[in-house]
Amino acid sequence: MSRRLPKLLIEKYDKKTHRTxxxxxAAAYYVLTYENxxxxxRDxxxxxxxGTPKYLRIAYSNKGTAVQTARRLNKLFQTDKFSAAKVVSYEPxxxxxxDAPRAPKKSKT
Structure with missing residues (x-):
């Protein structure tokens, strides 16, 4: 049984890079949690x-990926406190x- 194709909302083609x-x-959104x-x-x-940190993903549109990442973190840290939670509310x-004032940019010197 094949997966249902998701509904395409919008797309943009870049003629320079030939990428779309x-x-x-998404049906739902899932985030990683620690102790709920x-x-x-980050790494x-x-x-x-x-020592620049690399921030890693914590939000997924696929439930299986979120659950598997939580399992990996539990194994890495030898705990059972990581889990995946479905996002049920939306606040834009x-x-x-x-025209709001902005903080001055730092100089690169």
């Missing part, structure tokens, strides 16, 4: 001079008005 970006409808609370997840290499985030 497609936006699909929201988390952020830091202490051997590098700058409002951007600041265009």
């Amino acid at each position: 970006r497609q936006i699909f409808e 609370g929201p988390i952020n997840h 830091v290499n202490k051997l590098l001079n700058n 985030v409002v951007d600041a008005p265009k």
